Amino acid sequence: MVDGSKVARQEAGRRRAGSAHRRGLPSVGVAGVGALGRHHARVVRDLDGVACAGVFDTDGDRGRAVGDELDIRVMSSLADLLEVSDAVVVAVPTTSHEAVAIEAIRAGVHVFVEKPMAPGLAAADRMIAEAARRGVVLQVGHVERFNPALVAARPYLDRPLFVESHRLAPFTPRSLDVAVVLDLMIHDVDLLCSLVGRPVTEMAAAGVPVLTRHVDIANARLAFEGGAVANLTASRVSVNRVRKLRVWQRSGYLSLDLAAGRGEFYRLREGVSVLDGPGLPAGVPSLAGLASVVERIPVTGDGTEPLVAEVASFRDAIAGLAPPPVTGEDGRRALELSLAIEQQIEDHVTHTRSASA
Numbered sequence: 402m403v404d405g406s407k408v409a410r411q412e413a414g415r416r417r418a419g420s421a422h423r424r425g426l427p428s429v430g431v432a433g434v435g436a437l438g439r440h441h442a443r444v445v446r447d448l449d450g451v452a453c454a455g456v457f458d459t460d461g462d463r464g465r466a467v468g469d470e471l472d473i474r475v476m477s478s479l480a481d482l483l484e485v486s487d488a489v490v491v492a493v494p495t496t497s498h499e500a501v502a503i504e505a506i507r508a509g510v511h512v513f514v515e516k517p518m519a520p521g522l523a524a525a526d527r528m529i530a531e532a533a534r535r536g537v538v539l540q541v542g543h544v545e546r547f548n549p550a551l552v553a554a555r556p557y558l559d560r561p562l563f564v565e566s567h568r569l570a571p572f573t574p575r576s577l578d579v580a581v582v583l584d585l586m587i588h589d590v591d592l593l594c595s596l597v598g599r600p601v602t603e604m605a606a607a608g609v610p611v612l613t614r615h616v617d618i619a620n621a622r623l624a625f626e627g628g629a630v631a632n633l634t635a636s637r638v639s640v641n642r643v644r645k646l647r648v649w650q651r652s653g654y655l656s657l658d659l660a661a662g663r664g665e666f667y668r669l670r671e672g673v674s675v676l677d678g679p680g681l682p683a684g685v686p687s688l689a690g691l692a693s694v695v696e697r698i699p700v701t702g703d704g705t706e707p708l709v710a711e712v713a714s715f716r717d718a719i720a721g722l723a724p725p726p727v728t729g730e731d732g733r734r735a736l737e738l739s740l741a742i743e744q745q746i747e748d749h750v751t752h753t754r755s756a757s758a
Contacts, residue, residue, distance in 0.1 A: 426450060426451055426452045427450075427451055427452070427487040427488060427716070427719055427720065428451070428452045428453070428454035428485060428486050428487050428488075429445045429451045429452070429453060429454060429486060429487065429488045429489065429490065429715075429716070430445075430453075430454035430455050430456065430457070430476070430482040430483070430485070430486035430488075430489045430490070431445055431453075431455075431456045431457075431489070431490045431492060432456075432457050432458075432479055432482060432489055432490065432491050432492065432493055432501050432505075433457075433458055433491065433492040433493035433494075433497075433501075434456050434458045434463060434464055434467040434492070435458070435463070435492065435493075435494075437492050437515060438456075438458070438467075438490070438492030438493075439467050439470075439471075440708055441490045441492050441708070441712065442456050442467060442471055442473055443471055444706075444708050444709050444712045445490065445712060446471055446472075446473055448709065448712055448713060448716060450713075450716050450720075451488075451716050453473055453474075454474070454482065454485045454486040454487075454489075455468075455473060455474035455475060455476045455482055455485065455486075456468055456473055456474070456475055456476065456482070457475070457476040457477075457478065457479050457481070457482040459493075464476075479501065479504060479505075480504075483504065483505055483508045483510050484508075486505075486510055487510065487511065487719065488510060488511035488512070488513065488538070488715070488719045489505045489510050489511070489512060489513070490513045490515075490712070490715075491505070491512060491513065491514040491515060492515050495515075495517055495519070495520050495579060495583070496520055498514050498515070498517075498518060498519050498520070498524070498528075499519050499520075499524040499527060499528055502514050502528050502539070503527065503528060503531055506528070506531045506532050506535050506537055506539070507531065507535065509535060509537060510537065511537045511538040511539075511715075511718075511719040512528075512532065512537065512538070512539050512540070513540045513541075513542060513712070513715045514528070514539070514540070514541055514542065514732070515541075515542040516541060516542050516543050516587055516588070516591070516732065516735070517579070517583045517587055517732070517735070517736050517739065518541045518729065518732035518733065518736055519736065520579075521740070522733065522736065522737055522740065525729070525732065525733040525736055526733070528729060529729040529730065529733065532729060538715070538718045538719050538725055539725070539728070539729040540714070540715050540718055540725035540726075540727055540728065540729075541727045541728070541729060541731060541732030541735075542711065542727070543587075543588065543591040543592075543727045543731070543732070543735065544588075544707045544708055544711050545588045545589070545591070545592055545659060545707070546591070546592065546595065546711070546726060546727060547705075547707040547708075547710040547711045547714070548657075548659050548662065548702070548707050549662045549702020549703055549704060549705050549707065549710075550657045550658065550659055550661070550662045550663055550664050550700060550701075550702045551592070551646070551657065551659065552702060552703075552705075552710075553663075553700050553701060553702045553703070554655055554657055554664060554666065554700050557652070557653065557655055557666045557698070557700070558596060558648065558650070558655070559650055559651070559652045560629075560650055560651065561596050561597055561629055561648045561649070561650050562628065562629050562630070562649055562650050562651065563629070563630050563631070563632075563648075563649040564593055564596065564597070564629070564630075564631040564632070564646070564647070564648050564649075565631070565632045565633075565646075565647045566589040566592070566593070566631070566632075566633045566634065566645065566646045566647075567634050567643050567644070567645045568585050568586065568588060568589055568633075568634070568635045568636075568643070568644050569634070569635070569636045569639035569641065569642065569643040569644075570585065570636065570637050570639060570642050571637075571638075571639060571640065571641070571642065572612055572617075572637055572638050573637070579615065580608075580615040580616040580617075580619070580743050580746070581608070581615070581616055581617050581618060581619050581635050581636065581637050582608075582616065582619050582621075582635065582739050582742050582743040582746065583736075583739055583740075583743065584635075584637060585635040585636075585637060586619055586621070586633055586635035586739065586742070587735055587736070587739045589633050589635070589646070590633065590735050590738050590739050590742070591727070591731070591732075591734075591735035592646065593623070593631050593633070594731075594734055594735060594738065595731070596648070597625050597627075597629045597631070599625040599626040599627045599629065600625065600626045601623050601624070601625055601626075601738060602624050602625060602626050603623070603624035604621065604622070604623050604624075604741060604742065604745065605621070605622045605745070606619065606620065606621040606622070606742045606743075606745040606746045606749070607619070607620055607745075607746060607749045608620065608746040608749070608750070609750060610750065611638045612638055616743070616746050616747070616750065617636065617637050617638045618634075618635070618636040618637070618638055618639075619634070619635050619636075619742070619743075619746055620632070620633065620634045620635075621633045621742045621745075623738075642660060643660070644658070644659040644660040645657065645658055645659065645660075646659055652668055653666055653667050653668030653669070654666070654667045654668075655667075655700070657700065662701070662702040662704065663699070663700060663701045663702060664699075664700040665697055665698065665699060665700060666697075666698040666700055667695055667696070667697055667698075668695070668696055668698070669694060669695060669696070670693075670694055670695065670696045671696075673694045714726050
């Protein structure tokens with residue numbers, strides 16, 4: 402028996418997409434509607450300035466479920482989706498990123514590919530080269546660039562000298578095909594590269610598998626040309642969720658809670674020189690009195706959902722209004738450094754196992 406209400410919802414979704422497309426809006430499809438792709442589909446459906454072309458998933462039941470839930474057209478194949486799309490969000494498993502992205506690029510379709518952009522550097526290079534050859538946009542999904550706390554903090558960022566990040570999460574049966582470095586730490590690797598903007602000169606990393614055959618908790622210490630240093634910790638076997646970024650620089654100290662979308666920036670008050678000598682200046686008898694020389698500036702985001710801002714930036718890029726904020730080259734850089742961290746950790750794990758045998 403046909404569900405009349407479901408058919409009506411699907412028809413309404415097709416009418417919305419058709420109306421938007423007739424108004425000259427670019428059509429955007431979503432390939433892969435798992436845990437993250439489903440949210441991409443929701444955002445594309447609701448985003449001003451684009452028409453949602455539809456979704457496709459190799460798991461037909463999942464694709465139909467998401468299509469029914471969001472009132473979005475479900476395509477029977479990737480080729481069918483690309484035929485009606487000007488651009489596509491690739492949110493399939495990482496191992497399939499290259500195949501899906503290359504097929505889209507060769508069809509002349511702009512591509513937004515989730516992080517990590519590819520399972521290896523050779524695949525990333527092929528994607529970048531093909532996009533350049535075909536003249537289409539290739540944007541990589543590093544959503545923390547669009548975190549409202551980080552966006553609000555940008556006016557205070559000035560040549561970071563020491564960066565510390567903690568990205569901890571409880572265990573979930575998701576993205577277990579990759580180690581925690583490519584699953585979680587890569588977010589902070591990308592942020593770090595964009596904040597410091599200099600090559601890495603030294604690296605030390607360690608980690609251990611806990612619940613999976615891959616590394617589940619990892620730490621990396623990176624030194625950059627010019628003297629900046631960073632300490633990154635990522636875990637997917639923690640009790641509580643933590644997403645914090647701390648930045649020390651000559652102009653002050655920035656502490657951001659990326660999960661909450663807010664933070665603080667601390668700096669010396671205007672007219673106060675750098676503290677020097679064995680004691681504090683007159684009138685500051687103890688650390689409790691530092692408020693008289695240190696200014697605290699609240700950093701609060703505007704509440705924009707990062708994924709919405711990210712997909713909106715892709716919309717603007719395919720419309721030629723702005724360059725993609727996270728290019729294929731940016732995605733490759735984060736991937737290269739993350740793979741190097743992962744390899745050093747794997748070497749450490751192998752050495753530890755051999756020593757304890």
